[in-house]
Structure formats: structure tokens, C-alpha cells
Amino acid sequence: MPRDTVPGGGPVNIPAARQPALKVHSPTLLIIAALLTALVTTVLYAVWSFNRNIPGLRLWMVSFLLGSVFSVSLLVRDWFPEVVAVVISQGSVSLAAYLCLMASRMYMGRRPFSHWYAVVGIGALMVASVYFTVVQPHLGMRFVFVGLGAGICFLLTARTMADGGVRRVPARYLFALVAGLHGLFLLLRPALFKLAPVAPGGLPDAGLVALVSQFVLLEAIVAVVLLGFGALMLANEFITSELRHLAEMDPLTNVFNRRAFLTLLDKAISAAQRTGTAVPVLVMDLDHFKNINDTWGHRAGDDVLRHFVMLAHRCLRKEDVMGRLGGEEFAIFLPNASAAGALAVAERLRALVEAQPVATGPQSIPLTVSVGVTLCAHGDAAGAALQRADEAMYLAKERGRNRVEVSEKILGTPVAPAATAA
Ligand SMILES: Nc1nc2c(ncn2[C@@H]2O[C@H](COP(=O)(O)OP(=O)(O)OP(=O)(O)O)[C@@H](O)[C@H]2O)c(=O)[nH]1
Numbered sequence: 001m002p003r004d005t006v007p008g009g010g011p012v013n014i015p016a017a018r019q020p021a022l023k024v025h026s027p028t029l030l031i032i033a034a035l036l037t038a039l040v041t042t043v044l045y046a047v048w049s050f051n052r053n054i055p056g057l058r059l060w061m062v063s064f065l066l067g068s069v070f071s072v073s074l075l076v077r078d079w080f081p082e083v084v085a086v087v088i089s090q091g092s093v094s095l096a097a098y099l100c101l102m103a104s105r106m107y108m109g110r111r112p113f114s115h116w117y118a119v120v121g122i123g124a125l126m127v128a129s130v131y132f133t134v135v136q137p138h139l140g141m142r143f144v145f146v147g148l149g150a151g152i153c154f155l156l157t158a159r160t161m162a163d164g165g166v167r168r169v170p171a172r173y174l175f176a177l178v179a180g181l182h183g184l185f186l187l188l189r190p191a192l193f194k195l196a197p198v199a200p201g202g203l204p205d206a207g208l209v210a211l212v213s214q215f216v217l218l219e220a221i222v223a224v225v226l227l228g229f230g231a232l233m234l235a236n237e238f239i240t241s242e243l244r245h246l247a248e249m250d251p252l253t254n255v256f257n258r259r260a261f262l263t264l265l266d267k268a269i270s271a272a273q274r275t276g277t278a279v280p281v282l283v284m285d286l287d288h289f290k291n292i293n294d295t296w297g298h299r300a301g302d303d304v305l306r307h308f309v310m311l312a313h314r315c316l317r318k319e320d321v322m323g324r325l326g327g328e329e330f331a332i333f334l335p336n337a338s339a340a341g342a343l344a345v346a347e348r349l350r351a352l353v354e355a356q357p358v359a360t361g362p363q364s365i366p367l368t369v370s371v372g373v374t375l376c377a378h379g380d381a382a383g384a385a386l387q388r389a390d391e392a393m394y395l396a397k398e399r400g401r402n403r404v405e406v407s408e409k410i411l412g413t414p415v416a417p418a419a420t421a422a
Contacts, residue, residue, distance in 0.1 A: 027075060029217045034071035036221060040064045040228030047235050054238045056103035060231045063103060066096035067224055086133045087126055090146045094122045097153035100179070100227070104160040107234060125149050140190060147186040154183030171237045175230035182223040189216060250324040252302055253309040261323025261331060265382035268321070268335050278377040280342030282332045283389035284312075284349070287368045287401040289328040300360055304367060307358045315349045331386060339375055346371045346404045354402060368402035375407075 044061040048054065070092040077085035098118045105112055128145045132138040158180030161172045192212050248260035256264065265281065272279045286292075286308060293301040305328065312322055312332065322332045334342050350371055357364035372392025376385040388407040396403040 026214050026217060029214060029221065030071050030075045033217065033221050033224065034068050034075065036228075037064050037067035037071060037224055040224065040231075041068060043228070044231060044235075047232065051235065051239060053242075054107075054235050055109070056106035057231070057235055059099045059103035059106065063096045063099040064224070064228065064231075066092045066099065070096065083130055083133050086129050086142065090129045090142070091122065091126060093146060094125055094149045094153075097150035097157075098122065101153045101157045101160070103231075104157045104175075104179075107238070108160055108163060110160065121149060140193065143190045143193065147189050151183045151186035154179045154186060156183075158183060169237060171230065171233035175227065175234060178223060178226040178230055182219075182227070185219055185223075192216070253305055253324055255309055255330070256321065256323035258323060258325045261321065261325070262382045262386070264321050264323075265333050265376070265385070268333055269376045269380055269382060269385070272335070272376070273378055278339070278375040279385075280334045280337050280339055281374050281376055281385050281389045282334075282342065282346050282349075283325070283372045283386060283393045284308075284330045284332070284369050285393055285397070286328040287370055287397075292365060292367075296360065296365055300358075300365065303360065304358050304365060307356075308353060308367065308369065311352050311356055312349055315345055315352060320345075325386070331389065333376075339373075342373055342375075343404065343406065346373050350402065350404055370396035370401050371404045372396060373404060373406045 041061055041064040044057060044064060048057045048061055051057070070089055073085060073088040073092060077089070080088070095118075098121070102112055125145055129142050132141045132145075158176040161176035161179065163172065192215075193209060195208065195212065248256055250257045265279070268279050286304070289301065289304070292304055296304075305324075308330070309322070309324075312330070316322065316332065317334070317336070319336055320332060320334045322330060324330050332345075334345060337345065350369055353367055353369045357366045370393055372389040372395065374385055374388040374392060376382070392405045392407040396405040399405065
């Protein structure tokens, strides 16, 4: 008995009398699908070979490769026993959907599922496929099973990717939308074939089945292309944010570098001008840091810098911004704080640094910090404000270190308490 294929359903036995009418596959579409998935795989491989640290990209690549295997397996199905062709085609499509889900979880930094879920799920699917091919041949049931497994995986992929705010990460939303629609389509797909009226003889109308199956194949091709573009956009998004991170952040302490800090401070000053408020700025310099390096070594010095940043974050709110101006000098601006609030933060930080020496094995490194505080008001440039805070900080150094000093500008505004000192 000759066999024919519905995409995703594997080969099906067709009675000879119905054969010419029930030509439900399109070799041309299958060749296009195979070529497109191979092309997407190659492009993803090229991107991955230059950027191996993009999370999930390797799994997406394998997922598209399996899509190619699936299309080819449908094309050459007549070369294999029917059950083998069914297992290859359904196995590859289910595994591809599962890997797509795993890649999405990796990309979003989520923990991968236990692979036992996949082993059990895909194993059960294969048993059902073999059963509905050999024991009780039923194309519809095979269709339902493969659509269920892959459809759920794509819906979970959409759920995983739809995270992070559409304006900030549009690529993720595009990927989520395509994966979600494809997943939904896979789940509803068996119902499409039910649309074909049953002809005399108990088989669905062959012409309509062929039409639906070609539509199904077309949908798969469109989904492959869009998901491929989506994966490339996600890779691009990752690389861009990595580059931005490298350009803006200090690699040792993971706070903003001087340039990025000044840019953010300029923006904060402009925003504050609109609301008629001022932005407090703190400049901090660790005391006798050279001695720490000389006594404990440069690596311990690096640990001290990280320790200081960790303590500073304990004194800050989410909206406060910290930067490393260079060496052992740091700055913070507090967009929603008053002058008095800024002084309180500066004093709290000074006291915390003094109270929490850096633990290095059996001994600890005592640490103190000198802080200068100023206010950025109308017409202030970020650089000029930093300069004033810097001068106040040097005043603290001159007056014995481990102190908070304020610039004249802040003294002109009502603050409580006034300048603090250890
Ligand atoms: N470990 C480490 N040391 C750094 C880094 N950047 C700068 N330094 C060192 O920081 C030290 C700064 O020394 P100084 O400018 O004399 O300042 P200080 O010893 O803290 O003295 P005062 O500021 O006057 O209290 C120098 O020895 C620099 O080599 C860094 O990233 N890691």
C-alpha cells in the first residue's frame, strides 16, 4: 500500500483507490522548509562560533537542525519502514520544540528543567506514535500527540520569553509572539483536518486534506523563518547589551565608570530642573589606600574596593546611582533625596565603612573613607558638580580623613544636621 504524509503526523497508509486524490504533501514545500531550516542553522552557527557565550544560542541552532531533519525525513520517508519514518519525524519535531524551550530558559537565565521530563515526555510520545502506527493505525491520534507535545513546549517558550518590558526588549516579545502563535496553531491543528467532510467510503475529503496539510506546512515555514529571525535578534540584543555593559561599567566593582556616571548625572540634573529640585552628589575616596596595597597586596586592594561598593549599596536606594571615578575614588548621586537626606546617607556610609573592616583570612583590613557632598541645582553641569564635591572631599582629607564635608553650595541650603565628622 503506498504511503503519504501529513506534516508533523508522519507517514500514513492510503488505500490505493484514493491515492491520486489524497496527495497531502508537497515535496516543493518540504524542500523549501528543509533548505530554510538548514540556512537558519548555518547562520546561527556562524553567530555562535564568534559569540559562544550567548546563552541558549547553541540549543536554538540544534533545534533548527532538527527542524531540517524533520523536513528531510518527510521527503525520504519511502526509503524507510513506516514506523521508522514516523519515529524520526515525530521525534525530531518534539525534540526541536523541547530544545527551543530549553534555549529560551537559558537565554533568560532560568534554571533548565530536569532532562527526565523530556526523556519521559518524548518517550511516551514515541510509544503512542508506534502504537497508532503499528498496533492501531490512526493518523489523527498521531497528529494530536505530536501537536500536544510540541505545542505545549512552544507555549512555554512564549511564556518564558515574555519577560522584561516590551519597550526595553522588543526582540523577546517578537520571539514570544511567534512561539506562542505557533504553539497555539500546533495544538489546534488536528481540528483543522476535522473540517474536511467525510466522503463515501469513510475517508475525509482528499482535496481538502491536501489543502489543509499544505497550509500547515506553509505555517511551519513562516514560523521557522520568524523564529530564526527572532533568534538572531535575540543574539543581537545580547551582544548589544554586553557591549553596552562593557562600555558603561567598571569591570572590577561593577558600578558605572566615570563617563557613564557623568552622562547619567547630566540626565538626572535635567530631570530635576523640570521639577525644580536639586540632585545631591557624594564623592568618596578611600583613606590611605596606597598603604593597603603596599601592606596587603594589590589583590587585597581590589577586594577592598569591591567590599566598599558592597557596603555603599547597603546604604543606597534602588534609584541611587553609583560610579567609580577612577582608582579608589567613587561618586554617588541621589535623585530623590534632599540635602539633609544626602548628608545622612554620607554619614551612614562613613560609619559603616569604619565599622566593617575587610575580612581577609584570619585578619581584617581596617578601612575608612572621606566624603564630600554637594548639590546640583539649576544650570549646573555634571562635571562642575563633581568638581565641587571633590573639593569638599579633599577638605575632609585635609581635616583628618574619615569625615564628611559639604561644599558651600549645600551649606547655602537649609540642611540638618550640618557637616558631620568622625
Ligand atoms: N588594588 C588596586 N589599587 C588601585 C586601583 N586603582 C588605583 N589603585 C591604587 O590606589 C592608590 C591610591 O593612592 P593615593 O592616590 O596616594 O591615595 P591614598 O593612599 O588613598 O591616600 P589618600 O587618598 O590621601 O588617603 C595607588 O597606590 C594606586 O595604585 C585598583 O583598581 N586596584
